[in-house]
Amino acid sequence: MNLHLYNSLTRRLESFQPISPDHVGYYSCGPTVYNYAHIGNFRAYTFEDILHRTLAYAGYTVIQVMNLTDVDDKTIRGSRQSGIPLKQYTAPYIQAFFDDAKALNITPAQIYPAATDHIPEMIALVQKLFDKGLAYKSPDGSVYFSVGKHPTYGKLAHLDRDNLRVGVRMNQDEYDKESFGDFALWKGWDQNDGDVAWDAPWGKGRPGWHIECSAMSMKYLGETFDLHTGGIDNLFPHHENEIAQAEGATGKPFVKTWLHCAHLRVNGEKMSKSLGNFFTLRDLLAKGYTGREIRLVLISAHYRQPLNFTFDALAAAKTSLERLDDCLDRLETLAAGTTPAEPLPGAKLVNQFDTAIADDLNTPEALAAFWKLVREANTEATPTNAAGYLQQFHRLDRILGIVDFGRRPKETIPPEIQTLAQARQKARAEKNWAESDRIRDLLAQKGWQVRDSKDGQTLKPIHA
């Protein structure tokens, strides 16, 4: 597979060539565990999953690291307000994150390092920056990175330092630093931090947000690694600062390829609590939508395009997945007892699928090929090739994750329903349409839909 990925650093589509021929080092910015992640967060994690799966599909051994930010302003605030120790406060949100990821069929990363378990590594990295003259201590006990001493600062965000200006959300007065572009590597303890503090050579405090990702990614993936992903809003300052910290300390290139996922919108608007369009995954599950439907919606747009999340789209996903399940049931019935025979059917569409995915993870195009395969299977499947079609669907599913996952379960038909169905068969054979229709209505009332075909009738449970 000739995989091409859009690199935010060069702003170009590039052929992906890993540093090591057979494995890929891949870091993704994970959740800040102060609350439940929302559906927009999960768009990014789902995109990262597609990348993970694509790399595996292409034959690489993937080492994905996703951090858990379990110490920052928000986690500390939450912990203090609820009077629960920090670790205890974040634990349920970490668990919720894993549960939610599972509900979306997201392939687990290989390593999930928590920031609070890697304080020594962060201190060591800050020390290195001190040694190189890139860090300085301020009177308030914090340590800052001196952006002015790092000439390549701004290469990811393409920021011109002369044009940096104080943003509306930046309150200069809260910071005691030499130049306004400088950012905190270490935050000196203050009373709002309560008992959240670690000792460092330069004083008591806690790590800055950016240093955790630099320290943990390099610990597990080395000083230079292949891929780093996150939401587009992390591009600046977070990722820019990660680069400055890592490259400032090691003098080596940090990451070869950066990928950023665009935002999710809700009904064309930015998701926000004040607009009432703010959804967590569990909100949607509670409304009866399934992880499988949500996953399909999330992958139905290209990751670099904003995605407009609507309930209409969710309903469309539900209907199309029913069509998929019908197709799979049909294939399994046809294929019963057989094994796939070469050459496999649908090769042309599988090829289209591969080409689309290899082109910067074009999931919408890949899905188009997938649905064409559904149509082809519905039209062309026979007892001899049905097993082959099933194998092709499972192949594509290694990336999509929507075929087996959350599939309509095969329900055993209760004896009472069996009996009614047989009675209906008999009535039909006698052309007693009134009776057969009466039984059909009765079955529908009991939650079973009847479909007639040449081979007889099939029963399908009706789910509201």
Added chain:
RNA sequence: GGUGCGAUGGCCGAGCGGUUAGGCAGAGGUCUGCAAAACCUCGUACAGCGGUUCGACUCCGCUUCGCACCUCCA
């Protein structure tokens, strides 16, 4: 002010300098006793105005509208 992104038929959403995206919804049809499913056909879709071109939804410019980032939001 800086850096970027976007505007595609009822909805979601790809794409390409000339050839069907795909899904859902809707209309008609085939099959069927009917229904369901499946399949087939259908929508005068490319924000506006100029330009380049034999030809532009696709390239260039301008305009309008929207979105993101500019110090801790995925």
